[in-house]
Amino acid sequence: MSLSYVQQVKELCTDRFVWITFFHTIFSCYGEIQINIFNFMSASVRPMFNESLTERWDPEMSEKTFNLIYSISASSVFGGILFGGLINGPLMDYLGRRTTSVFFRGGLSILSGIAMILSHFTPYFEFFIIGHILAGLVVTGKYVLVVYTAECAPDSRRGVASLAVGGGASIIMMIATPLCLPSILGTRELWWWLPAICVCMAIVDIFGSSFMPESPKHLYLGTQDKAAAAEAVKFYHGDNADIDAVFEEYEAEKEAQLSETLSISQILGNPVYRKAFFIVFATCLLVTFSGINIRCQYQMQLLQKYGLSHVAAVKTMVFVTYATFPLVFVAPIVIEKLGRRPIILTTSILSIGEVMFLAAGQFIIDNNPELVISSAFGVMAVVLGTVGINLGQMSMAPILVSELCPHAARGSITQMIQIIPIIFAVISVATYPTGVANFGASYFIPQVVGLALFFVYIYKTLPETKGLPIDKIIEKLAGKSKIAAARFDTNDETVPLNC
Incomplete structure (x- = not known):
């Protein structure tokens, strides 16, 4: 019995798809951090807004006017979320699941992080608003990542892999939240390190995913590239995967839509x-x-x-x-x-x-x-x-x-x-x-x-x-x-x- 358990653990540790799921679970959560920087780092971001507005807009700005601008800035993220909802569907069909959920989304995250960092090193708070809006776009792209993961997974692992990737933000937020304490990064001088960490996570996600193929289902049904789909099935399901059985499944789905x-x-x-x-x-x-x-x-x-x-x-x-x-x-x-x-x-x-x-x-x-x-x-x-x-x-x-x-x-x-x-x-x-x-x-x-x-x-x-x-x-x-x-x-x- 113990030998069987040890063997199962060994197979699990050497399973490529398990490590792929773990990789996406950890390194794809940069958007969830970025969209919360406005709240988590408010004690640092708010003074930065105040300095920028009083120096460049109106030295005599009232507190009421400042609060209104600050509130509008916080709500600007919904513009990014709404725009992301509009474009994610078409993009995942035309660019592919991997390109949309990793390369496009990761690229936006890098731009978001850079914009936020620029707001710290320049007197322009508008850079932070741009980064905040882009963070809304990044977060909505997580939907496509879950679909991408589900299409790559064998049927027996589709649910656990999708839920792991979708719920990975809870793990990352447990780590990121303490970083916002004033004793760590939550100060006027150090808050910019959090978007910098997100940029690094996005770069790692893009680099690592560049070695992973597109969703085999999208390659077979979307681009009709059966050779690439076969290689993708081997990559995600294992070298001993029954490709004919998987393709038979895809054909049944293809017949269902025509x-x-x-x-x-x-x-x-x-x-x-x-x-x-x-x-x-x-x-x-x-x-x-x-x-x-x-x-x-x-x-x-x-x-x-x-x-x-x-x-x-x-x-x-x-x-x-x-x-x-x-x-x-x-x-x-x-x-x-x-x-x-x-x-x-x-x-x-x-x-x-x-x-x-x-x-x-x-x-x-x-x-x-x-x-x-x-x-x-x-x-x-x-x-x-x-x-x-x-x-x-x-x-x-x-x-x-x-x-x-x-x-x-x-x-x-x-x-x-x-x-x-x-x-x-x-x-x-x-x-x-x-x-x-x-x-x-x-x-x-x-x-x-x-x-x-x-x-x-x-x-x-x-x-x-x-x-x-x-x-x-x-x-x-x-x-x-x-x-x-x-x-x-x-x-x-x-x-x-x-x-």
Whole structure:
């Protein structure tokens, strides 16, 4: 028994795909750090903004005007996120998965880091805003990286690899956050080292990935380069991979689409693809309607409003982060052992609980603010939200894109599931302060109702996809025994299906 265990460990340590997954998990998280520099290093960045504005714009600038400019600068990242959502889908189809998720995204990260560093060594705070906007672009590209990883992985490892790469940011942020302390890099003189570290990570990611081939599925179905696809399969699946069996799988998927690219109108015109799109979209909206956007922007203020002191709020956030961190390692195992459905449904329930606790805490503040139990509700909301994130909630939508949607539809669907939720997120963040002030706990009712509806829809429609090739998954979606049910004819007209 021990010999068998030792042999398994030895095989795991010599498995090329394991090391590829580990490489992307660690070195692809530069965007998550860059997008948080504005918040993490605010004690250093804010004085830099103040110096630049007073020296170059208006020495007599009022605090109100400064706060307005600073707030607009912080929100500028949403411009990058929205633009990233617009371009990632088309780019992943035309440039390829690897080029978009590594070379293009890494290049933007390098430019973002350089711009931020320039803001430190020059009197121009505008450089930081440019870097902040580019960081938004970099973060949205992580969706494509998860799809790229899923397409490279063998079916038996698709979920664990995708979740590891998508959730790697939790590991890196655990390391990066302490660096922002004033005793380390969190000073006016040293803060620029953090974007410099991100630039180094991006360079390593680009250099290392240059030795890795493009997604074999994209090479086979997208560029029709079978020779390159065969080499890519060997690289990612192992030298002893059954290439004929993998290509047979790709052919089945190719027959299911009969079109190199599918537009949103074509996807919505086919009942099977429409069903896949709505499932992925609902999964994405489960995240958007949760409390994550509000907590990301207002978590410290929220905990203090619910009754905690500033010190207690900071300690609570640190404790929750470290206490729930082991779930990052548990989630990849769970997703392969139990499947995708349990993870998605569990995180959905956690999101409903998170928003309900936020509403309950706000209700107490509205009616009896002296009750200390409101702080407990706030802490519970943070706990449930953090558990959901560490279980892989943020990675489930791109994983489902790679599993439910045929190759030709992934670009269009990726574009749609990023743009619309981003708009909802911006509205949610923008309306929260005034919405709670005017409506109190009632502000959260639409979120709870939306989450409940999306949960019911996912529960009724989401098939288990663990370890299944795309053609078998489409059969499940279609409720048919033959993959031909999802085909497009040569005139791009959809064949009516009864799903």
